[in-house]
Amino acid sequence: MGEFDAIRPYDDTEVKAVLNRLLGDKAFLAILTHFRFPRLAGSLGWILQPAIARKLRRQFAGIETVAALQDKVEHYVDHTIERATDGVTYTGVEQFKSGVAYLFLANHRDIVMDPAFVNYAVYHAGLPTPRIAIGDNLLQKPFVSDLMRLNKSFIVHRSITGRREKMAAYQLLSAYINHSIRNDCQSIWIAQAEGRAKDGDDRTESAILKMFHMSRKDEPFGEVIQSLNLTPVSISYEYDPCDQAKARELYIRATTGSYTKAPGEDDVSIALGITGYKGRVHVNFAPPITELFDDTKQLAIEMDRQILGGYRLFPVHYLAYAQWDDADPSLKVPAAAKIFPADELERAKEEWQRRLEGCAEEHRPYLVLQYATPVRNQYRVKAGLPL
Numbered sequence: 001m002g003e004f005d006a007i008r009p010y011d012d013t014e015v016k017a018v019l020n021r022l023l024g025d026k027a028f029l030a031i032l033t034h035f036r037f038p039r040l041a042g043s044l045g046w047i048l049q050p051a052i053a054r055k056l057r058r059q060f061a062g063i064e065t066v067a068a069l070q071d072k073v074e075h076y077v078d079h080t081i082e083r084a085t086d087g088v089t090y091t092g093v094e095q096f097k098s099g100v101a102y103l104f105l106a107n108h109r110d111i112v113m114d115p116a117f118v119n120y121a122v123y124h125a126g127l128p129t130p131r132i133a134i135g136d137n138l139l140q141k142p143f144v145s146d147l148m149r150l151n152k153s154f155i156v157h158r159s160i161t162g163r164r165e166k167m168a169a170y171q172l173l174s175a176y177i178n179h180s181i182r183n184d185c186q187s188i189w190i191a192q193a194e195g196r197a198k199d200g201d202d203r204t205e206s207a208i209l210k211m212f213h214m215s216r217k218d219e220p221f222g223e224v225i226q227s228l229n230l231t232p233v234s235i236s237y238e239y240d241p242c243d244q245a246k247a248r249e250l251y252i253r254a255t256t257g258s259y260t261k262a263p264g265e266d267d268v269s270i271a272l273g274i275t276g277y278k279g280r281v282h283v284n285f286a287p288p289i290t291e292l293f294d295d296t297k298q299l300a301i302e303m304d305r306q307i308l309g310g311y312r313l314f315p316v317h318y319l320a321y322a323q324w325d326d327a328d329p330s331l332k333v334p335a336a337a338k339i340f341p342a343d344e345l346e347r348a349k350e351e352w353q354r355r356l357e358g359c360a361e362e363h364r365p366y367l368v369l370q371y372a373t374p375v376r377n378q379y380r381v382k383a384g385l386p387l
Contacts, residue, residue, distance in 0.1 A: 003172075003175070004154075004172070004175075004176045004179070006155070006172075007154050007155040007156075007157070007172065007173065007176060008149075008154050008176065009066070009131055009149045009150070009151075009152045009153055009154050010066070010146075010149045010150050011066070012064065012065040012066055015063065015064055015065060015066060015068075015069060015150065016063075016064050018146050018149075018150055019060055019063065019069075019150075021146060022143055022146050022147065022150075023053050023056055023057055023060075024053070025142070025143045025146075026049070027141060027142075027143055028143035028147075029049040029052060029053055030045060030049065031143075032049075032052055032056075033045050033048045033049050033052055036048075036052065059072070060072065066150065066151075066152060067128075069150060069151075070123070070129060070151070070152075073151075074123060077116065077119075077120065078120075080274060080275070081116075081117075081120065083275075084241075084274070084275055084276060084277060084278055085277075085278045085279065085280065085281050086238070086278075086279050086280045087280055087281070088117060088120060088121070088280075088281045088282070088283070089280070089281075089282045089283075090120075090121035090125075090282065090283040090284070090285070091282075091283075091284050091285065092284055092285030092286060092287075092310075093121055093122065093125040093127070093285055094125070095285070095287060096122075096125070096127055096285070098127065099185065100185070100229065101180070101181040101182075101184075101185045101186055101187045101188075101229065102130070102181075102187045102188075102229040102230075102231045102288060103177065103181060103187070103188050103190070103212070103228040103229055103230045103231060104118060104130055104187060104188065104189045104190070104231050104233045104285075105190060105191075105192050105204070105208070105230060105231065105232055105233065105303060105307075106118060106189065106190075106191060106192060106232075106233035106234070106235055106307070107191075107192055107197060107202035107233070107234060107235055107307050107311070108191035108192060108193060108195070108196050108197055108202075109196055109197060109235065109237060109240060110196065110237070110240070110241075110242070110273040111138065111196065111266070111269060111270050111273055112270050112273055112274055113273050113274060113278075114191065114235050115130075115132040115189045117235055117281055117283050118130065118189050118233060118235070118283060119132075119189075120283075121283045121285075122187075128186070128187065129152060129187075130152070130186070130187035130188055130189040131152045131153070131154055131180055131186055131187065131188050131189070132148075132151070132152055132153040132154070132188075132189045133153075133154060133156050133173075133188065133189065133190040133191070134148055134153045134154070134155065134156065135155075135156050135158040135194070136155050136156065136157050136158055136159050137158055137159055137266070138266060138270075139155065154176060154180075156173060156190075157169040157173075158194065170211050170214055171214050171215055173211060174211050174212060174213070174214035174215035174216075175215035177190070177212060177228070178212070178215055178216060178224075178228070181227075181228050181229070182227065182228075189233075190208070191208075192204040192205065192208060192303065192307065193205040193208065194208075196246075198246040198249060198250060198370070199246075199250060199366070199369055199370060199373060200369060200370040200371060200372070200373035200374050201373045201377065202234075202304070202307055202308060202311070202374070202377070203300075203304055203387075204300040204303040204304050204307070205300070206296040206297050206299075206300045207296075209225070209296045209299050209300060209303075210296050212224065212225065212228060212230075213225070220294070221293070221294055221295075221296070222292040222293050222294050223292070225289060225293060225299065226289070226290065226292065229288040230288060230289045230303075231285060231286065231287070231288045231289070232285075232286040232289070232303050232306035232307045232310065233283065233284070233285055233286070233307070233310075234282075234283070234284040234286070234306075234307045234308075234309075234310035234311045234312070235281070235282075235283050236281065236282045236283075236284070236311050236312040236313075236314070236374075237278050237279070237281055238278060238279025238280040238281070238314040238316060239277060239278055239279040239316065239351065239355070240278070240370065241272045241273055241275075241276020241277060241278060242269055242272055242273055242276070243355065243367055243370055243371075244355070244358060244359050244363070244367065245268075245269065245272070246366070246370060247359055247363040247364070247366040247367040247369075247370065248360070248363050248366075250363075250366035250369070251360075251362060251363045251366050254366075279314065279316075279351070280314060282312040284310035284311070284312065286306040286307070286309075286310050289302065289303075301387070304387055305381050305387070308374070308377040308378050308380075308381050308387070309378060309381045309382070311374050311377075311378055313374060313375060313378060314348070315336050315339075315340045315344060315345050315348035315349075316348050316351065316352050316371055317371050317372065317374055317375050318333070318334075318335065318336035318339065318340075318375060319336055319348060319349065319352050319371075320352070320367075320368045320370075320371030320372040320375075321333060321371075321372040321375040321376070322335065322336070323368050323372070324368050324369070324372035325365070326369075326372075327372065327376070328376055328379075328380075331376065331379045331380065331383065332379070332383075333375060333376075333379050336348070355367065
């Protein structure tokens, strides 16, 4: 057994066997049947599932490598993106060099689509897609684990509770990330913090940066970071399909002090995040960090400055900021009408009003918060103010 076998993505030699296993998995086929034929899946699922399995076997016959699988799946990914967005744009990919691996550290708003949009940008720039960090809390079903590890995902063990076990898991994760970039020349995508920024406040956890260094403690921290080509990534959604669910959770946390997820809640978030309307999406890749940082806190501040500064603000963000009770009067934030054309702003007003009306009244301040916070953060960066 290899050192990283418990967490690494599947390699080319495993693709065929895992595909065969997936196409025989009843739970996986049931999900596909429900997605493709929602009205018939209940009564006729026993007929539809074998038919879907046969069709998929034909479509994926001859697929024996991860790259070939991604090429095959890209058509479906592009189709999903076209249906659920008004277009995806990206900046900064031109700086990346073929044959060089990067450590992409990104803000985190959506469980599946954050890395999917980074993959989309990198793939369409003609570069190899990164390996993706995914928490084991999302891999409770065997077929989900198989799907994600086929798509270059590696496992972050977040459900471990013992201190010693946690340290061992982070040590292994650190070693794998360093090995992937330095030995395999394979880029990595990982979120800047554990869990989504449900309040729109994207901040880098120092512990994530510290983890990168854990497996190379005999080397200076700053030099280790430089060797990993640490690259800040900003993923901007015009609209968040899960914004009302996030507002509800934030309200419950604020009024009760805690929030307990219902069974299957992550599955619902994943499905809504994939298929729900997002408006426009933009991905910005800042230049890799070259400055020598000896302190995780100072590096986290710089990552925040780059990620928040690279976030694309849409009209809805300015509309929300204008309604926000906690707006900072000292910041020179212009009105949306001074930035955007009248027709674009009018469309945004209609969509924003629709979202407000669809949200329970007591939850609305937390809906406003999600869209307003990125404005405050970016204008603080522009003004050189502390975050």
